[in-house]
């Protein structure tokens with residue numbers, strides 16, 4: 001039998017010479033970890049040297065960084081970068097849902113077309129695509145609606161229609177849609193087949209089952225990677241400067257091509273990129289935490305553990 | 313005899329493996345039919361064919377006289393049904409799954425209201441009242457606003473029964489509704505099914521509960537290796553099986 005405390009056997013006697021603090025925790029000294037100390041000092045020294053050489057560099061005009069940080073042109077660039085990223089991520093998401101739905105389709109042709117799209121836009125470098133869109137007029141001088149072989153009903157001059165902004169938007173969104181399609185498809189596949197079957201059994205068509213039952217559940221899995229893609233897109237949007245997309249980097253380049261303060265303006269652009277991305281990443285972090293919480297709540301459905309705990 | 317379900321020489325293969333060989337079976341309106349049989353004998357597959365969750369390879373299934381998966385035109389020509397037509401046909405049969413398959417993002421009430429509101433486009437208030445009544449009829453009036461994750465297995469399965477009833481089907485299909493349950497919840501689900509059987513709705517129940525089949529079933533069918541090896545009044549089939557295979561199966565069950 002055990003004693004009243006529930007412990008069997010003799011209680012160990014306190015060994016002499018072991019120092020305890022007021023709460024009874026053993027107080028002991030920590031030995032020096034030499035390798036870690038040396039690594040820390042080395043990293044500190046290198047960082048300090050870098051900071052000093054940058055901070056005191058005569059060629060780096062911090063005062064100019066200061067004057068241009070909130071320059072109207074730079075602010076316009078920030079807005080354009082945000083517009084481009086938000087618009088293309090939204091457009092890409094819609095197209096991605098469409099492509100993912102096509103990949104689920106019973107029609108082999110639709111599946112093949114969606115697969116081809118994803119393959120094509122993932123294989124083509126974004127920069128090449130941007131330049132292609134920008135130069136679309138070389139291929140189709142006029143864009144319009146009509147029946148092949150007859151005059152157009154309506155037509156527009158391609159150069160007027162495809163402004164650098166439109167070319168940038170098209171390039172980013174079409175490229176991004178290929179990745180979104182894969183993310184949405186992964187989300188759809190993460191929802192058990194039984195959900196679709198239950199939806200069909202209560203009389204839904206496959207399309208309605210996807211919209212009303214599968215996608216609302218898939219969205220928990222889809223949102224976190226979409227946040228990641230948005231951050232990647234924010235950075236990738238700097239590429240549109242090569243077609244003069246009017247984004248943050250384009251504006252910085254425009255200014256330094258006049259005043260030759262290349263480094264100062266690149267620093268201005270970098271500060272803005274880092275600020276925007278830090279804010280977005282923080283939002284992304286909290287979103288992801290919320291999503292994983294609600295996903296956990298949703299997936300324990302029917303598991304023995306929750307059944308037991310729900311009843312006690 | 314006017315069967316409500318008439319299965320005629322149904323064949324179904326997965327790849328090269330034929331799992332249903334010329335299954336024929338008919339169910340009368342208001343009848344409770346229990347299907348017993350060893351694991352892998354094709355019980356689930358047959359049920360899924362009735363509800364068009366699987367396509368059939370040969371034979372046909374008439375549900376309320378209409379060929380499942382097909383429509384007829386005025387001249388009597390037979391056409392493959394469109395997705396919308398198939399959805400309308402499925403509405404006539406409610407299905408209760410082994411793993412419940414409740415929608416985890418909706419409450420119990422939301423699960424039951426989903427089809428009346430979004431498939432039948434009934435007014436919300438009316439659908440809500442009907443759903444609350446259905447939940448009450450399976451003993452879940454107090455749990456209407458809980459999410460599936462916060463319900464016990466037995467409660468989830470009763471919500472699933474209420475959901476299957478929400479489109480006013482004349483037929484309910486059950487696929488081993490109590491096999492995924494802890495033993496303590498089996499009784500309440502079987503109880504809800506007993507109550508349902510008294511309402512006169514047609515029920516096809518795949519189950520391993522021989523005692524339940526004896527109590528509730530009008531007829532019992534025994535399946536083995538993709539065939540129905542015995543089918544008839546519950547007492548007769550359970551006590552005096554017609555074939556040696558059926559007898560061997562039932563002996564193992566007791």
Ligand SMILES: Nc1ncnc2c1ncn2[C@@H]1O[C@H](COP(=O)(O)OP(=O)(O)OP(=O)(O)O)[C@@H](O)[C@H]1O
Pocket residue numbers: 326331349350351352353354355356357358
């Ligand atoms: N989707 C599928 N793909 C391939 N084979 C399948 C599929 N579904 C079922 N089968 C096979 O068909 C046969 C019949 O399966 P079914 O699930 O209908 O049996 P069951 O009688 O319901 O068995 P259980 O009592 O274990 O539920 C089995 O051999 C099974 O492996």
Ligand SMILES: [Mg+2]
Pocket residue numbers: 355356357487488
């Ligand atoms: Mg089965």
